[in-house]
Amino acid sequence: MLNDYVRIPYANGSSFATQFFYREFRARGHEVTVVGPSDPEARAEDLPEKYLFLPSLPMRIHPGLRMPMPGMDALARAAAQRFDLVLGQTSTELLQLGVYLRTTQHVPFVAVNTLHLRGAYNVILPDVLARQRVVTDLLEEHLLPSLEKHNADVYNRGDGLVVLSHGLARFWRERGVTVPIHVVPRSVEPKLFERGQDEADPFSPFAAPGGRLLAVGRHTREKSMDRLIRVFARHVAPHFPSASLTLVGDGPEHDNLKRLARELGVEGRTFFPGEFPVTQMARFYRHADLFVYASLSETYGQVVSEALWCGLPAVVFADGMGVSDQVEDGVTGALVEPGPYEGDADELFGARVLRLLREPEHRRTLAQQAATRTRARVAPAGVIARYYDVFEQAREHCKRTVDERIKHPLAPLFAVGHWAAVQATAIGLGSLRRPTTVNRHGRQQPSWDALESA
DSSP: OEESOSSOOSOOHHHHHHHHHHHHHHHTTOOOOEEEEOOTTOOGGGSOSSEEEEOEEEOTTSTTOEEEOOOHHHHHHHHHTOOSOEEEEOSSTTHHHHHHHHHHHOOOEEEEOOOOHHHHGGGGSOHHHHTOHHHHHHIIIIIHHHHHHHHHHHHHTSSOEEESSHHHHHHHHHTTOOSOEEEOOOOOOHHHHSOOTTSOOOSOTTSOTTSEEEEESOOSGGGTHHHHHHHIIIIITTTOTTOEEEEEOOSTTHHHHHHHHHHTTOGGGEEEEEOOOGGGHHHHHHHOSEEEEOOSOOSSOHHHHHHHHTTOOEEEEOOSSTTTTTOOBTTTEEEEOOOSSHHHHHHHHHHHHHHHHHOHHHHHHHHHHHHHHHHHHHOHHHHHHHHHHHHHHHHHHHHHTHHHHHTOTTHHHHHHHHHHHHHHHHHHHTTSSOOOOSOTTOOOOOOHHHHHTO
């Protein structure tokens, strides 16, 4: 399994999914090796039983994130593993290692789309550039289409693409992906999220039960936490005196979000407890009244599934992707169109929140349906069974396309060249903004084996 982290330094849905697969496939008798960037801060207890470090360089903007780089020794060590299948659970050019092994050793390679560039690209821009329409238009009209075409080309050099929503399946078909596309949601770990109700209430004593709104996610631009605060301040707080908003998470926008809450007059009703280990998140979901989410950049939105699994109804914006695939309007929560006029959409979002806060019986009905439907949709056994089917189809695809690979003997060199060039460019762009604070409280996420026994 290719992953952006071999040590999990902070909450990250893609890495949690990789930990889930690591546990589930090992439990079924498979030998699982996690391949990712070397990490000078990693301790032995932070690492999986089998791993392969690749040379890496730090991403200045994001402490803890390192970009894996190719090298002759690293490629030789990867090839020597004689993998039977490669699963690329990464948003970087590390995917090219899967292409390299497929073209040199005919190893089936399945990629997982874990990043929606159109919603996340502006994270690397300094504030002054992110506010310039001419800059964002240039990126969206020229750079993003080029990057999406490049990603489609990489996916097409594999044996299958896993996406987490039907909207993304359509998105990548429209951008030229021709290999089989499989829609498989992420699972939720039952032994982590079945608990929480009888554990200590984690909310501030000033956040009264009955009006607790919960949002979970990184405090970065693409998560639109600022939009949630504005909706709360303008359309919820004035009409529901006991309502509060708790934003669990951390990131570069953390201080800006606290400042915004203060400017809008809801500082005393908006709480920022920081990031928590995934092993402690069930108690937040169990003691909240509504889950609220405004992000439009999700390939999936794992926290939405976690909330619904725990019986917490959700009010979300319809993103046409991961979130829209999870929330059923009027059944497990409320799905609100995000536009075309943002002000009107925000008002409607606030109205849906108020209705559910004022109707506890209706909220309880949604809660029961949320838990039942989500558990049926993302049960671990069902998700793993679907992945086995993906792997089998990938093996057949790899066999059918042997002759095509033989016709392109230079393909491995091109893969390594693209890998180095794109990673170096990303590292350069990542130096445009100052380093951010990722997890200021220093709360540790569970290691691979600790989570296995949680």
